[in-house]
Amino acid sequence: MKVRKGVFGAVLLLCATLCMTNVTALADDGTHTHPICGTTHTDIGDHTGECADVVWTAWDGTSDIDYGDDNTAYVYLSGNAARSEQLTVKDGKTLYLCLNGYSITRTTDSTDAFDAVIRVYGNAQLVLCDCKGSGTITHSADVYGRGVRLGDSSSTGDFIMYGGEISGNRIDISTHSAAAGDGAGVEAQQSDFTMYGGKITNNHVINGSNNEGGGVNMHTGGTFTMYGGEISGNACSDTGGGVISAGTYLKLYGGTISNNTADKRGGGVFTNMTLTISDGITITGNKSEQGGGIYTYDENITINGGNITGNTATYGGGVYHIGDYRTCDTLTISGSATITGNTATDGGGVYVESGKNTSNWNKGQGALQINGGSITNNTATGNGGGVYINERGLLTITGGNVTDNTATVNGGGVYFNGESKKFNISGNINVTGNKKSGKANNIYLPNGQIIKIMGELTNTAPIGVTTEVEPNSSNYVQIASGRAAYATPDKFQYENNDTSISAVLSGSNNLLVACEHNWGTTWQTDSISHWHSCSICNGKDNIVNHSGGTATCTEKAICEGCSLPYGNTPPGHDFTGGTWQTDADHHWKKCSRCDVTDTESPHEWNSGKVTTQPTCTTAGQKTYTCTVCSATKIETLDALGHNFAKYDAKAATCTEIGWNTYFTCTNCNYTTYKEIAALGHDKISHKTKAATCTEKGWNAYDTCSRCDYTSYKEIAALGHDKVSHKAKAATCTEKGWNAYDTCSRCDYTTYKEIAALGHDKVSHKAKTATCTEIGWNAYDTCSRCNYSTYKKIAALGHVFTNDTWQSDANWHWKKCSRCGAACEKRKHTGGTATCKDRAVCTTCSKLYGTLDAKHHVGGTEIRDMVEPTTDKAGHTGNSYCKGCNTKLSDGTVIPVISNLSTGKKSDLATALKAMEKFLNSHGSNYTANQKKQLIANINAIKSALKSIENTEKAVKKAEAMPAADKTQPDNKAAIDAYESAKKAYDALSAGEKNMAGEHTKAILDTMLKALTAYDITSGDGSTWKENNKDNGLTFKVNGYHKKFAGIVINGTVVDKKYYEIEAGSTIITLKAEYLQTLPTGNYTLLVQYTDGSTDGEDTFTITKNESATPSDSTNPTDPSSPKTGDNSHPIVWIGILIVCAGIWMLLFFKKQKQETK
Secondary structure, three states: OOEOOOHHHHHHHHHHHHOOOOOOOOOOOOOEEOOOOOOEEOOOOOOOOOEOOEOOEEEOOOOOOOOOOOOEEEEEEOOOEEEOOOEEEOOOOEEEEEOOOOEEEEOOOOOOOOOEEEEEOOOEEEEEEOOOOOOEEEEOOOOOEEEEEEOEOOEOEEEEEOOOEEEOOEEEOOOOHHHOOOOOOEEEEOOOEEEOOOEEEOOEEEEOOOOOOOOEEEEOOOEEEEOOOEEEOOEEOOEOOOEEEEOOEEEEOOEEEEOOEEEEEOOOEEEOOOEEEOOOEEEEOOEEEEOOOEEEEOOOEEEOOOEEEOOEEEEOOOEEEEOOOOOEEEEEEOOOOEEEOOEEEEOOOEEEOOOOOOOOOOOOEEEEEEOOOEEEOOEEOOEOOOEEEOOOOEEEEOOOEEEOOEEOOEOOOEEEOOOOOOEEEEEOOEEEOOEEOOEEOOEEEOOOOOEEEEEEEOOOOOEEEEEOOOOOOOOOEEEEEEEOOOOOHHHEEEOOOOOOEEEEEEOOEEEEEEOOOOEOOOOEEOOOEEEEEEOOOOOEEEEEEOOOOOOOOOOOEEOOOOOOEEOOOOOOOOOOOOOEEEOOOEEEEEOOOOOOEOOOEEOOEOOOEEEEOOOOOOOEEEEEEEOOOOOEEEEEEOOOOOOEEEEOOEOOOOOOOEEOOEEEEOOOOOEOOOEEOOOOOOEEEEOOEOOOOOOOEEOOEEEEOOOOOEOOOEEOOOOOOEEEEOOEOOOOOOOEEOOEEEEOOOOOEOOOEEOOOOOOEEEEOOEOOOOOOOEEOOEEEEOOOOOEOOOEEOOOOOOOOOOOOEEOOOEEEEEOOOOOOEEEEEEOOOOOOOOOOOEEOOOOOOEEOOOOOOOOOOOEEEEOOEOOOOOOOEEOOEEEEOOOOOEEEOOOEEOOOOOOOHHHHHHHHHHHHHHHHHHHHHHHHOOHHHHHHHHHHHHHHHHHHHHHHHHHHHHHHHHOOOOHHHOOOOOHHHHHHHHHHHHHHHOOOHHHHHHHHHHHHHHHHHHHHHHOOOOEEEOOOEEEEOOOOOOOEEEEEOOOHHHEEEEEEOOEEOOHHHEEEEEOOEEEEEOHHHHOOOOOEEEEEEEEEOOEEOOOOEEEEEEOOOOOOOOOOOOOOOOOOOOOOOOOOHHHHHHHHHHHHHHHHHHHHHHHHHHHO
16 A cells, blocks of 8 residues: 555545535446545446555455555455454554445444444544445444444544445443443544534434433534534434534534434534534434424524424424523524424424523523524424523524414414513514414513613514503503614504504603503693603603794793793893994993893093004004904004115026116015026037947037037947857867857957868777677777767577476576577575475476475464463463464463552553553454453453552642641642642542552641631731721631632621622721621621631621711821821820920910019
């Protein structure tokens, strides 16, 4: 087998583009394109010849497969194969397997949870196709086991499927416990499965061990991507009839998932991880109790395309969605997704479950968001033909179509029994044509539910709504609410009866209600409008804005509709603002709101300002401004006149301008100056002269007849542009020359010719030809060249008149009749010597050589096999040749595995390696029972080694923890190390814990005690004074803040809203608003964590704040204030005392001085 460069890329490209169907179509001439290599073959199943740089090898389905140096094999089945053991692809190998229209059938029950027809693990890969289209991977009718098993807990096993069928596989652990696990067709653990074509059909999990999955079970990592093919007719007793994806990514782009059955959840598909669905996938004809087509939970899911149709369930015919009870997980339907023709008791198209914090599967808060797509023609024999939202579920619709669905009880389109006021709508939505028993029933709202309008509704058809309670003469029914701009009655239709829908304004929102209105006859009014009011819902009828009448500065306007005054209180005249009215001598103002005029006053002019300076020829202006109203008047100033200066004339030249005598005013820019333009050159033209190799030249140029102007530019002589030519020696027949130069521009050359030399002939004698050697006639050659008149005479060759071989013990030969030579003498070759017979030469048929003691014939067998006991070692047996009874290979010891200890690990590992090596080399020599028992012994040793490994890991993690006597409860590294070590220890079996010893448990117990020794390290015994509204009480605890659970004061749990938590160990601040509610006195504080608490003996005190007065200006939040409750600072009081003492002494000495006088 060989694989050339570029194969892998070619394979991927061709498979992705050419192999999206199960069987490659035949051309008219019978050729087909192979789905792996892409090469055209004449016959179906032909794998001979070059195939896209790949050589395919025929395989009988039972023998070992030869992988090349690159760990890759290309094989095709040469016939139907029955296997008693699984085919394994492991250790990084890649197997390209073409079923070629044949079947691989497992004939024995699976022996463990990883057993299958084909198992892929150890980071290996399987690529499956089928040229003829009828090949299968299956089990015999009375045999249990899965089709393909991918990966394990420590490695991956990827699978790409282009063709073939995985069918007729069964798992039932109630009667075949060795076949534990799920996924009767394909089970994948942390591995990728990509399906382009083929079929996974009629596989069954009767009593699964975990999650089940009749057709495909993907779990604990990896991705299942489906581009084509068919998953159909599979079944399981619990979850995921067609596909289950538990902890893996699921991407459905094409193909069909049909007619699968799950007794409980997900007839077609079950997933609890990210699900991508787009156009090309069809999920149809599947059945289950919950989620006939799809069951999703504990994840946000998007269905952006595809066709989910014709599925059946008790709840959620098309899709059943449930969220985790701790979060709100959303199912989003958008794009071109189509959910149609599905049937259920409740939720014909989609069923969304509410949140329940229980131990069963039915938990979680689910939300449905419809942005696009279609939910149409689904049927519910109970409630919710299109959509059913249960209990605390949420529903948001911003687009898409919910049309032509049917329910027998209620909610032909949507039945919303979710969380109150969590049914949100906006945008262009279409909820029409849905019915209950032939009557319009688009949206059903039970238990007083309402719709919340979150934005503009652009739908043209009104949305029909049916409510559980109907309006009457004393009560109305609310169906929706939203901002007044969006919530308009024309967007809805009330389906219970002919009652109209009205808008009742509540703040900035409209409440849309169905009401049998009782309108009053007395006008109700506000500052803007008047109306008649409904006595039932307080709705408004005949709302008309006030109009008519004219308000003045002193009176309101009178409405012409209701004859009542309206508008604001008259403000009176306003002469303070507005614009001054003026004439030439006076100024005054009008009322800013009417035409009433205030008293006139004379202008008060300022001293004026020159606003336009006079010039030589124009007058100026001086402007005066009224200091009260800013009116202006203008006074004219006389022109100044010119002041001239004289300038002499100048003649123009070729390049410079000139002028006549002129005059210019020194005060302005007036002048009599007139410019005379430059004359320009009077040019004389001269022709171009080209430069040559030996003479200078110039371009065309001009000169001037009036001045020395010239554009002449000289071009220097070019010199020769030499081209060098190599010398050429003269030969016998051709002339030559020495090296020479030529010029590329002229005929300059240094060339000199050398004449041809003629041949220098040498004569040669003739030679006669023989049987083995050639001959020739006399001929001439030249000493200087290859000239020759030589003509060869061929060798005559041997003549054999007798074809009989001559031979001896080692050689055979033939004899020539012309020369008598022994010809074609060769050693005997060919044939095969064995332990019983010498070899026969394939040329002369004579026996030769000796017996080959190493070439054994007649088969081999195992002898001397001994089973181990609880106290005595066994033996694998030795390998013997049946033909000559020679011992071929010594076996190895099977050790005793009772009384395990870590000290036995090395001995067991050595024994395991030797036993596996012997089994790989001599496995075919065993009988079926011998081999089965030896494999059982190997598996027992592996299990023992696994137990020792688990124990060592647990002990190592425990011993690697920090010292307990130096560990505080807030040590995050110690917490992580303890939790990791405890998890490893708890996972040990009883025997493994016995191996670990009491020492390991003591280490864990000591560390737990250290990590739960919680203590309040700061704040114990602190005091808080009443009315200290700005500060609370702060305590610091040595515990890790993420394990904090709550606090208890005087035996009562405190609501978390009354305190704040910060990191830094754990910092707890009791809020002042809470402390203010407690009476004065002493209190005990206990801090709780998820794994313990403080001792509850820590205290704090609340006292009265007697020193605080309204005039106290000390900052109560000043951290430097003394803790006694006195806000004053001691230094201030000391300063006051010193000042008082100084004043007293001054007065004392002054009095003494006066008494002395």
